[in-house]
Amino acid sequence: MASDPIYAGIELSALLPVLRQLCWDSAAILRAYARGTTPPFGYPPVLSVSDDPKSPVSAADLAVNEHLLSGFASAFPGAPWTILSEETVAQWPQGTPIEAEWLWILDPLDGTKDFLQGTGEYAVHLALVHHHRPVVGLVLLPELDQLWIGVLDHDHAQAWCESPSGERTPVTFSVRVAPAELIPVTSRSHRDDRLEPLMDALGVADGIARGSVGGKVAAILRGETDLYVSLSGRSAPKDWDMAAPEAVLLAAGGAFTHADGSPLLYNTGDYRQAGCLIASHGVSHQALCQAAARAMASIDPDFPL
Known part of the structure; x- marks a missing residue:
């Protein structure tokens, strides 16, 4: 350095x-x-x-x-x-x-x-x-x-x-770019009813399940998967679930934002990281966010991104 x-x-x-x-x-x-x-x-x-x-x-x-x-x-x-x-x-x-x-x-x-x-x-x-x-x-x-x-x-x-x-x-992101090639990593334990129609709308490949947000992001860092979507309200993950994985992903050149492109903020007085959050290897991130925002407008117009 x-x-x-x-x-x-x-x-x-x-x-x-x-x-x-x-x-x-x-x-x-x-x-x-x-x-x-x-x-x-x-x-x-x-x-x-x-x-x-x-x-x-x-x-x-x-x-x-x-x-x-x-x-x-x-x-x-x-x-x-x-x-x-x-x-x-x-x-x-x-x-x-x-x-x-x-x-x-x-x-x-x-x-x-x-x-x-x-x-x-x-x-x-x-x-x-x-x-x-x-x-x-x-x-x-x-x-x-x-x-x-x-x-x-x-x-x-x-x-x-x-x-x-x-x-x-080193980090070894995959070289997959086209939506149909992108492999999502999903949760074993936490599922929102809106997630499946959202993933269908994104047109991505079949996903694999992993525990822990850190484990999910590590799967992206190893190139096994390409994106992770957190979709939740009251039962949202908390600051301590997201902060460390996001830091590593961003430092590697990936991206982790709300579907509207706004950043995740910590220590705001509300520990919940609610909304439609997308983590990815970065290359297709903007397109994924735009597609997710359009899809959520139909799936649940009142859902805050």
Whole structure:
């Protein structure tokens, strides 16, 4: 890199090693809970639901959350940022943006149902947001030993995948462009009745299902799929679902917007990322958004994009 980007007064070269270690620690914790083995770092085992008032997945959530928060505090004491985690969101007043120029948005376990069902399609999300937009994102896929990292700054953007040994592999978007060739990645667990007619209207190919938004975006980054559409209202994904995957996708040269072309905004006072959201490898993004907006005008004219 020509220069070392600085975030909240901390150079990227000092930030990334800590984030990497926290992510791989989180992978070890989650895999232990998933397999019923003793978690590392002294976190308590949960042998069955009856052994603890919390479910095993809650224990895994909370253990990773504690590890991340304590890791940030230890490595960066006094750093001028605030941390919002899905597990600690209740401590913040609803309907009001958090007063922070720099905000970490964490999801210790994205894809809870997949974690419980043993599909392996769960993730950990870490995103640094500056003035409502992500500038750094990490998406950890523990069962694939993949850590996707995206960095955005004024001079350049870069994204890559790392193994536990630190070996890097590049993003490999597909070369598919025509709508009929584009392969969507869809949700295993969350479906809106309007999604199927929307996908039919877009004229894309048959899709594949993946758990976790991070897992869906990673499928685009690997070139296995080309687009992901989130269509929802009250049950919309939240800031912590979208911020890290979006950061990595944008840093790789992809796109993630509302169907009307407007950007996703974070820490607005409403954690929901509602509407018709489209993530893609970027090449066909504008055409996809325009087609989706036209289709939604017929499918549900009152649906906010």
